[in-house]
Amino acid sequence: MSLAIKFRCPACGADASAATTPELLRQAAEKGAARVAARCPRGHAVLLTVDQYGHIRSAIQVQEAARPDCEITDKAPLAARQRLQAILEKGTAADADALLLEKAKAAGWVICI
């Protein structure tokens, strides 16, 4: 069973909705909040933070991985997303970036096909 929650896209202001599950709400009840990824009708990717009642605490626009074979997962902390995104878009020119991508894959932050 899923419950639709409504939100306004932080990028374009369009009204949109996302699906929550009992599992997600249970997770939010345990940890205080849970995150769910959604997409607005105009295609912007949005990361929603919801509480145990399904109320939206925050809606942040996120960039999607440009490399089609790799995806940043929900496990990746917000602090890492922007940098991982840049690495996936531009490649691992720097050693530090290559190491980060390798560790991120091992941690399940990034999945590559």
Next chain:
Amino acid sequence: MASGGYICFMRRFLIGWYAEQCVEQVKYVLDNWGLRKIVPHFLKSVGGLSALRLFTKWEDYYLYVLVDSMLQCMECEKPPTSFARAALDLARRRRVLDGCRLKAVQRPKKPYPQILESYFNLVEDVLISRACDLAAKPLEDVIPDEEAAALYQLFVSSEWYSAGRVAVHVGVGTPRRGRVLLIGAGTQEPLDFIKACQVLNVRCDFAALEVDERIYRDLEKLAAKHGFTAYLGWDSIRETFSVAVATNVLNWATDPSDAIAKARRLARELLVTQGVVEGMGTVFLLTIALRAQRSVSWREVEGLAEQAGWRLEKRYAKYPVYIAVFR
């Protein structure tokens, strides 16, 4: 009459308060005067010494938020995990906690320097959002080893951390001092040291020591690619050095006095750059969550070095980052 007394009291109170603030500010500038000399550009980029003081205020604020959240899920008298104990100890050292009484720390009005945004985001993601879990569960269950390794790499290779390290090596002129040993180098310090050599336009002559076998595997690959020597463990070193460099390793080392003593046998000089508890708080908990061992004060760092037979040659800064050269 009463109001006259009140005004007089308030005037005295305000003069006293401003005088105290002024003394504190002058002391801060004097204690860290050397930073202006060795890392002027880095200091300017973060917003000067006042920005470092602001950083300390934000550190205390986040420490307060974290401990407050953790205390919702545990008893102060009986912290159930080693991380919880470390958090309470640190809060007491930073005077955020008095016994078990939490002192409210106001959110600083000024925003933290832009360059530190990724760091404080990391604090929120890793510590604040998992406060209850960190208070109640073993660290490995909250942050598994693979995630800790990824967070470590994210942390040490962040722009501000890396820029600070390069700036210190350039300012102190470490690459010009002869063959260098980077103690507990990890995967980022060699790369930053190479960058410092490029900035100074000198040949890079250094070796990197790592005691953690997993990190060493990555270090070994970097060494092969960039042409420096990598050592696994102190016993594998068969040479001596002009300078040994310990950058933020004393909080990670299982036995910091042993590391400093071993460096004494292998090098003529020691450069220590260490974040210290007098100016930091949350950063220690972040590193402890990533498997570091403890927090340290600048007096402890100097005590350890002197105990190992090192003599202080020049101290550049005391806090939030202690920077000194020993002989």
